[in-house]
Amino acid sequence: MDEALTESDAIGLAKGFKALGDPTRLRLLSLIAARADDEVCVCDLTDAFEVTGPTISHHLRVLREAGLIDCERRGTWVYYWIIPSALAPLSQLLDTSTLDTSMLSAANAS
Amino acid sequence: MDEALTESDAIGLAKGFKALGDPTRLRLLSLIAARADDEVCVCDLTDAFEVTGPTISHHLRVLREAGLIDCERRGTWVYYWIIPSALAPLSQLLDTSTLDTSMLSAANAS
DNA sequence: CATTTGTTTTGATAGCTGTCTAGACAGACA
DNA sequence: TGTCTGTCTAGACAGCTATCAAAACAAATG
Numbered sequence: 611m612d613e614a615l616t617e618s619d620a621i622g623l624a625k626g627f628k629a630l631g632d633p634t635r636l637r638l639l640s641l642i643a644a645r646a647d648d649e650v651c652v653c654d655l656t657d658a659f660e661v662t663g664p665t666i667s668h669h670l671r672v673l674r675e676a677g678l679i680d681c682e683r684r685g686t687w688v689y690y691w692i693i694p695s696a697l698a699p700l701s702q703l704l705d706t707s708t709l710d711t712s713m714l715s716a717a718n719a720s
Numbered sequence: 721m722d723e724a725l726t727e728s729d730a731i732g733l734a735k736g737f738k739a740l741g742d743p744t745r746l747r748l749l750s751l752i753a754a755r756a757d758d759e760v761c762v763c764d765l766t767d768a769f770e771v772t773g774p775t776i777s778h779h780l781r782v783l784r785e786a787g788l789i790d791c792e793r794r795g796t797w798v799y800y801w802i803i804p805s806a807l808a809p810l811s812q813l814l815d816t817s818t819l820d821t822s823m824l825s826a827a828n829a830s
Numbered sequence: 831c832a833t834t835t836g837t838t839t840t841g842a843t844a845g846c847t848g849t850c851t852a853g854a855c856a857g858a859c860a
Numbered sequence: 861t862g863t864c865t866g867t868c869t870a871g872a873c874a875g876c877t878a879t880c881a882a883a884a885c886a887a888a889t890g
Binding site for chain 1 (some may be wrong): 741
């Protein structure tokens with residue numbers, strides 16, 4: 611057997627997974643990712659859910675503080691987009707085709 | 721833009737990510753995955769952490785109830801192993817190289 | 831400047847989570 | 861059968877989280 615995730619690496623990666631561990635946030639992320647122009651206005655997101663605006667704003671903040679998305683205000687509206695380089699190490703960590711080695715490379719990358 | 725995750729798909733996938741959203745569980749998973757023989761005894765896991773045995777047991781249960789690992793008692797010891805097919809859709813969902821289409825295929829697979 | 835619309839922040843609350851200690855259970859073995 | 865060791869469950873508790881209503885903030889526009 612080889613070494614695996616260090617504690618500090620695990621802490622960093624777990625923050626990302628924790629942010630993804632909510633159905634509303636997962637759908638928010640997929641809605642943002644599905645946009646052809648790679649960014650989406652909050653007003654379009656709010657309409658797709660049954661929860662209130664402040665709740666959507668809260669979830670977007672969690673995703674942003676986890677470093678998975680970013681946003682910018684342009685005039686009246688605020689636009690969000692995905693940060694692919696933040697998602698990549700999370701995806702690689704779970705890649706079962708090269709699971710044990712990806713554990714190490716993801717640890718080094720973070 | 722295309723469709724994205726449905727609510728029920730998001731609920732299922734979020735369960736997996738939620739289970740991964742803790743540093744101890746992430747390290748447990750990596751320790752199990754790093755074993756050459758693909759399975760590991762609880763006693764080996766407990767020694768690698770500072771938390772108590774019951775806490776490790778709790779985290780293993782969370783991972784098991786999320787369907788990410790499974791276990792079997794053989795004599796005195798209990799052995800755990802990873803379920804790669806449960807990790808794959810989570811990894812694919814975050815694969816930024818094919819992000820929007822993987823959202824759909826993961827939804828169909830779950 | 832006042833108003834309207836889009837978005838976020840604040841404050842409150844119910845429910846969940848990670849951790850512990852104490853105790854229970856399972857198997858091995860004398 | 862009794863005892864020892866490995867593992868899990870039960871119960872308790874502090875801290876965190878998802879949600880909402882109400883209020884605040886930001887930009888556009890009359």
